[in-house]
Amino acid sequence: MDRRAFVASVGGAGALAAMTMMERADALEHAMSEELDRAIVKSGICTTYGREEGLTHAVESGGQKKPYMMGHDPRLPRMSDKPTLMEFFEKRFGSVNHMLQSAALAQKNGLPDKVVLACLLHDIGVGGLLRSDHGYWGAQLLEPYVDEEISWSIRYHQALRFFPDEAMGYTYPEAYVRFFGADYEPDEYIKQAHDYARNHKWYETARHITINDVYSFDPNARVELGQFADIIGRHFRQPKEGLGFDNSPSAHMWRTMIFPNNFL
Numbered sequence: 001m002d003r004r005a006f007v008a009s010v011g012g013a014g015a016l017a018a019m020t021m022m023e024r025a026d027a028l029e030h031a032m033s034e035e036l037d038r039a040i041v042k043s044g045i046c047t048t049y050g051r052e053e054g055l056t057h058a059v060e061s062g063g064q065k066k067p068y069m070m071g072h073d074p075r076l077p078r079m080s081d082k083p084t085l086m087e088f089f090e091k092r093f094g095s096v097n098h099m100l101q102s103a104a105l106a107q108k109n110g111l112p113d114k115v116v117l118a119c120l121l122h123d124i125g126v127g128g129l130l131r132s133d134h135g136y137w138g139a140q141l142l143e144p145y146v147d148e149e150i151s152w153s154i155r156y157h158q159a160l161r162f163f164p165d166e167a168m169g170y171t172y173p174e175a176y177v178r179f180f181g182a183d184y185e186p187d188e189y190i191k192q193a194h195d196y197a198r199n200h201k202w203y204e205t206a207r208h209i210t211i212n213d214v215y216s217f218d219p220n221a222r223v224e225l226g227q228f229a230d231i232i233g234r235h236f237r238q239p240k241e242g243l244g245f246d247n248s249p250s251a252h253m254w255r256t257m258i259f260p261n262n263f264l
């Protein structure tokens with residue numbers, strides 16, 4: 001973007017000089033997104049990078065002390081030693097309201113608990129770790145702790161979102177036309193994933209995730225996580241050591257959300 005316009009947007013050269021590098025980067029990002037009317041959204045795990053106040057450790061490098069992070073990051077809500085799924089909802093996940101709304105709608109539609117839980121957890125990849133291929137990341141996080149049908153369905157909802165199924169009442173999302181254009185073609189791997197899922201015994205469960213995938217079904221509804229505590233208790237195998245510390249195949253992924261900025 002034009003440098004003069006940017007300098008003016010932050011209140012002039014004096015104001016710019018008084019900013020830290022991080023503030024300048026934020027201001028530039030903000031100005032660019034305003035100018036281009038686009039949303040380049042950082043992944044949940046990435047929003048914790050870059051701010052350096054409060055770091056106590058430092059390494060010598062080229063005659064300079066460079067701060068680094070190990071252990072609990074003082075800039076983030078502190079996780080307990082035995083974190084539960086509920087705690088991740090409270091302290092780490094984004095997109096929480098969207099997932100709560102989706103689960104509440106699934107419940108209102110009379111769907112079984114397993115589907116409600118799948119809806120409640122369907123975007124934890126986006127909300128906690130990485131936006132890109134979020135269905136796959138979410139499924140992997142959950143595999144050790146839920147019925148395979150739930151994690152399978154979360155993996156495939158990502159691809160199914162791109163393909164209508166009028167018979168089940170799912171039309172192509174309006175929002176995708178706005179985001180990607182009317183003649184958008186999904187990548188080949190997404191098409192393959194859809195074709196595979198379409199003929200699978202759990203297809204309907206994954207499809208229900210896409211049908212109940214709403215940003216708000218009722219703008220006045222306040223959905224609380226607590227209303228799903230029973231379903232979580234019955235269908236999510238919370239490890240007694242805490243998520244991240246139970247040596248499961250995805251424990252490292254949960255630990256990464258607890259300590260997203262560890263140096264090594």
Ligand SMILES: [Fe+2]
Binds near residue numbers: 122123
């Ligand atoms: Fe999703």
Ligand SMILES: [Fe+2]
Binds near residue numbers: 122213214
């Ligand atoms: Fe979603």
